[in-house]
Amino acid sequence: MSSPATASPPAEGLRRALPIVLGYVPVGFAFGVLAVKNNIPPSLAVAMAVLMFSGSGQFVFASLWGAGAGILSVIAAVFIVNLRYLLMSAAESPWLARLPRGQRFLLGLGLTDETFAVNITALQRGWPLNPGVMYICNSTTHLAWVIGCTVGAFCGELVNDVRPLGLDYALTAMFLALLVPQCVSRLHVLVALFTTVLSIALKAAGMSQWNVAVATVLGASLGVLLLYARRGPGLNAPGGGSDSGETRPAQPATSEVRP
Incomplete structure (x- = not known):
């Protein structure tokens, strides 16, 4: 990350989002392909990307849906997988508590494992809290995720297997890239x-x-x-x-x- 003293809020937000975008587009594409192959309509797959914005939750949904699981089982599994966001919200709350409720709500809508990692790292380093930077980062990554899912859902029939393209490893690689900088002790x-x-x-x-x-x-x-x-x-x-x-x-x- 660059120093906040040398970058404008839009530039810093985009800088934080860039490595996440590079992972979200291929992983979102892989989800779109998986969703279609599990008989999820492309429009529903895109709606999930817009409204849910949870890669792991969406993959769990698609897998269970394709396996014929009941709706209650699907809801319970997605709920449990996404419980980790409560812990992330609690970790960010000491910094965000002084923001207006509306700003906290908007920032919460874009909370993912990856946006949490880059934003909390900046806060832990003592950088000034800038909601605009965080919102630009969150919105940019969300847009990248929706684009990836949309392309995968509507063009997924052209891809028989995502493994030769390395897309099945993209999510793992992205998590590793986010983990290493946080191992500071x-x-x-x-x-x-x-x-x-x-x-x-x-x-x-x-x-x-x-x-x-x-x-x-x-x-x-x-x-x-x-x-x-x-x-x-x-x-x-x-x-x-x-x-x-x-x-x-x-x-x-x-x-x-x-x-």
């Missing part, structure tokens, strides 16, 4: 490695679909326990922390809000 690296190994082990043991969710919850829990053990009683003190690279609670209070 040994604690982050440890949690990432533990979660990865546990997820693979659960999958090898026969757990289907839930291995990532279970490993994520356990990995995050391990991180919290280690954080408590390292910080001790000073964990809840304002500005309390250590040299482990975690975000200090006092940071949002000093961030400048730009309209």
Whole structure:
């Protein structure tokens, strides 16, 4: 990311969005192809991209729909997969709490794993809170996702298999690119490695679909326990922390809000 002092809000928002766009277009295309192959009408696939804007939720929906799952099972699965947004919202809330409710609502509509990663990283580095930058980033990535899904849904019949094109790995590659810059301390690296190994082990043991969710919850829990053990009683003190690279609670209070 560039320094906020050297880039205008539109330029900075587009800069944050660019790496996400490069991942969203091919992954959205892959979803459009998958949706059509699972008997989802192209118009419904595009509507999901516009209204849901959740790659994992949309892929789960398409897979379960194609497998003939009941509507209640589909709704429950998508709801559980998207519960992670509650945690992301809670992580951003110390910075966004001072914004008007309408601005927080608009920013929440564009919250995804990837936009959360780039925006929270900027805030953790002490960059001024600029809702315009975040909104441009979120809107640009949403537009890229809709374009990818639309092309895939209406042109998907021309593609028999997305694997030779490498599109099946695009989402994984994008998540890896977002994970690496966030591993700024040994604690982050440890949690990432533990979660990865546990997820693979659960999958090898026969757990289907839930291995990532279970490993994520356990990995995050391990991180919290280690954080408590390292910080001790000073964990809840304002500005309390250590040299482990975690975000200090006092940071949002000093961030400048730009309209």
